[in-house]
Amino acid sequence: MKIISVAFKNLQRKKIRSFLTIGGVTIAVAVLVSLMGFDAGYQRALTGDIDKMGYQVLVTAKGCPYEAATMMLKGGGGMRYMEQAVYDKIVKDPRIDKITPQLVVAQFDKNRQNGLGGFVLYMGIDDSYLKLKPWVKFKSGGWFSGADSDEAVIGCETADREKRVPGNQVFIPKLNKALKVVGIFERTGTQDDGTVFLPLRSAQRIFDFPYKLTGIGIKLKDISSLLSFEEALYNEPGIQVISMAQVKGTIFNLISSAKVMTNSIAIIAILIAVIGVVNTILMSVFERTKEIGVMKAVGASRLDIFRIIWLETTLICVMGGFFGDIFAILGAQAVEYILRHILPYAPGGKLVLITPELLVGSFIGAIIMGLIAGVYPAFRASSMRPVEAIRLGD
Amino acid sequence: MDNILIKAEKINKIYRLPAEEIKAVQDLDLQIRSGEFIAIMGPSGSGKTTLLDILGCLDSISNGRLEVLGKDVSRLKEHSLVALRRKNIGFVFQDFLLIPTLTALENVELPLLFSRMPCERERSISLLKKLGLAQRINHLPKEMSGGERQRVAIARALVTNPKILFADEPTGNLDTKSGEQIFRILKELNQKENLTVVLTTHNSKFGSQAKRIVYLKDGRIVCREDSCLYA
Ligand SMILES: Nc1ncnc2c1ncn2[C@@H]1O[C@H](COP(=O)(O)OP(=O)(O)OP(=O)(O)O)[C@@H](O)[C@H]1O
Ligand SMILES: [Mg+2]
Numbered sequence: 272m273k274i275i276s277v278a279f280k281n282l283q284r285k286k287i288r289s290f291l292t293i294g295g296v297t298i299a300v301a302v303l304v305s306l307m308g309f310d311a312g313y314q315r316a317l318t319g320d321i322d323k324m325g326y327q328v329l330v331t332a333k334g335c336p337y338e339a340a341t342m343m344l345k346g347g348g349g350m351r352y353m354e355q356a357v358y359d360k361i362v363k364d365p366r367i368d369k370i371t372p373q374l375v376v377a378q379f380d381k382n383r384q385n386g387l388g389g390f391v392l393y394m395g396i397d398d399s400y401l402k403l404k405p406w407v408k409f410k411s412g413g414w415f416s417g418a419d420s421d422e423a424v425i426g427c428e429t430a431d432r433e434k435r436v437p438g439n440q441v442f443i444p445k446l447n448k449a450l451k452v453v454g455i456f457e458r459t460g461t462q463d464d465g466t467v468f469l470p471l472r473s474a475q476r477i478f479d480f481p482y483k484l485t486g487i488g489i490k491l492k493d494i495s496s497l498l499s500f501e502e503a504l505y506n507e508p509g510i511q512v513i514s515m516a517q518v519k520g521t522i523f524n525l526i527s528s529a530k531v532m533t534n535s536i537a538i539i540a541i542l543i544a545v546i547g548v549v550n551t552i553l554m555s556v557f558e559r560t561k562e563i564g565v566m567k568a569v570g571a572s573r574l575d576i577f578r579i580i581w582l583e584t585t586l587i588c589v590m591g592g593f594f595g596d597i598f599a600i601l602g603a604q605a606v607e608y609i610l611r612h613i614l615p616y617a618p619g620g621k622l623v624l625i626t627p628e629l630l631v632g633s634f635i636g637a638i639i640m641g642l643i644a645g646v647y648p649a650f651r652a653s654s655m656r657p658v659e660a661i662r663l664g665d
Numbered sequence: 666m667d668n669i670l671i672k673a674e675k676i677n678k679i680y681r682l683p684a685e686e687i688k689a690v691q692d693l694d695l696q697i698r699s700g701e702f703i704a705i706m707g708p709s710g711s712g713k714t715t716l717l718d719i720l721g722c723l724d725s726i727s728n729g730r731l732e733v734l735g736k737d738v739s740r741l742k743e744h745s746l747v748a749l750r751r752k753n754i755g756f757v758f759q760d761f762l763l764i765p766t767l768t769a770l771e772n773v774e775l776p777l778l779f780s781r782m783p784c785e786r787e788r789s790i791s792l793l794k795k796l797g798l799a800q801r802i803n804h805l806p807k808e809m810s811g812g813e814r815q816r817v818a819i820a821r822a823l824v825t826n827p828k829i830l831f832a833d834e835p836t837g838n839l840d841t842k843s844g845e846q847i848f849r850i851l852k853e854l855n856q857k858e859n860l861t862v863v864l865t866t867h868n869s870k871f872g873s874q875a876k877r878i879v880y881l882k883d884g885r886i887v888c889r890e891d892s893c894l895y896a
Contacts, residue, residue, distance in 0.1 A: 272767075284766055568756045657724075
């Protein structure tokens with residue numbers, strides 16, 4: 272017989288109590304893993320999203336930079352308009368490696384989402400768009416036949432949803448206008464998947480924004496020239512320069528306020544779990560006063576008793592850590608779904624990234640929690656004097 | 666040392682309560698030799714249990730001098746005391762005090778676990794068999810009768826091969842028949858294996874069979890010859 276089986280058998284004595292205590296630890300660990308997985312996943316997904324835009328700098332019309340930042344990630348630019356003259360002026364700048372003008376128009380379509388209605392994004396682009404995103408491939412079809420044609424290239428999600436193949440038409444309901452689908456992009460995992468692209472000049476004509484843009488995406492030859500590039504544009508009226516680094520920072524700021532709350536929840540869950548464990552073990556120590564006295568009478572030292580009680584606590588936390596990890600893995604999908612609905616901006620890709628390191632780390636964390644929670648009850652038990660413990664309750 | 670296992674000189678045990686001082690054991694002298702079979706008797710509250718706990722190093726004395734196996738107990742550090750007890754002393758209690766979650770065999774193995782002795786399953790099993798518990802090896806305490814439980818408790822006390830066995834009213838919670846069986850077992854252990862046995866009892870029938878009777882009254886020995894009558 273081993274000491275661990277003495278400890279384990281004791282946990283089986285009050286099954287419901289042990290079960291609830293393990294449940295508390297399970298919840299705490301699952302919450303922690305989900306939150307930390309979200310932390311890592313969101314950061315990675317957002318960085319991925321931003322990298323997939325292909326540009327480091329966006330020039331947009333002046334407006335709220337927060338709004339611009341989220342709008343840009345949602346569809347390429349703020350819904351404010353600037354003159355295309357700005358583009359003509361900076362396109363020759365020697366610091367620029369690649370540059371692409373965009374006109375984004377969002378149209379409400381009341382038939383989308385089973386009649387709930389939703390926005391359809393239309394984006395006017397020119398050939399340079401693909402130069403900034405060399406990884407974008409056509410699933411079928413190809414590029415526009417002309418710079419002012421009534422044609423569209425659509426993202427794969429739009430294609431799937433509307434069941435379109437090259438040669439079909441897409442309608443712009445409000446304008447009662449049809450565009451011929453010439454190409455379908457492969458999945459990118461970004462907002463592009465749900466966007467309808469059309470030639471820039473066509474977009475300006477169809478939506479009646481002559482010579483207007485919503486944004487200019489720019490990739491610099493050398494990112495360290497960003498500051499001087501921004502300064503050069505400083506005196507240009509009505510525009511602002513947003514770097515992707517800033518956007519990242521801005522979104523992380525938005526998220527961090529939510530994170531303070533979720534982290535507090537995690538800490539509270541852990542505290543409750545620890546209190547639960549301490550309480551359970553302490554109760555079982557007091558209930559077993561006599562048994563502990565007997566164990567001492569038949570040769571147990573303080574350390575032996577300490578180890579038994581400590582093991583019981585640790586066992587609870589080991590099991591809680593194990594089940595917590597499992598629940599976190601199983602629940603990741605649900606957490607992902609909920610987060611997508613409550614976050615101001617949810618990047619593409621997996622939002623909750625549960626890595627083996629995270630699982631192992633939280634498991635070890637649970638064990639450490641058990642060791643800490645066990646110290647006091649184990650100390651109380653080991654300090655009981657045998658005679659008093661045995662005679663108590665006579 | 667003329668095989669004296671325990672030597673008590675003027676030992677006292679005083680409980681200091683807020684209202685009064687209770688002298689549970691008073692100026693008591695006692696020597697226990699190897700191979701003895703001693704019954705401690707006396708009215709309720711006379712200090713039998715207290716004395717047994719003290720002699721078995723479960724409890725401390727307030728003053729006096731107590732030598733157990735040549736060691737001055739008051740001077741021993743806790744871990745030495747535990748080591749002394751675990752190697753040399755076995756305990757049996759009135760209410761058996763088995764661990765309810767462990768089977769008979771596991772209860773018997775428990776002292777081996779604590780004494781870091783090799784867990785010789787064979788020895789535990791043969792002890793249980795010797796005590797007539799072959800059919801109860803894997804039973805939990807709640808599945809056994811009082812007499813069976815007390816035999817498991819005896820096996821538990823004997824598994825470490827102690828020099829002395831202390832039994833505090835080992836038959837107190839048993840019916841006459843089981844009580845007699847337990848008493849017979851203890852007597853046989855003493856006679857056949859020369860185990861030193863010190864027990865307390867209210868039952869003068871058992872007491873009178875002991876090689877030596879120690880009568881207590883108010884924490885003092887009033888008579889220690891078997892010619893004495895139980896007062
Ligand atoms: N922890 C304690 N605190 C205070 N007084 C105690 C304590 N333990 C025992 N006593 C007192 O010490 C005296 C001796 O008690 P003890 O239990 O040794 O008697 P006993 O002879 O074993 O009695 P019984 O035959 O009823 O078992 C009693 O007066 C008892 O009230
Ligand atoms: Mg007593």
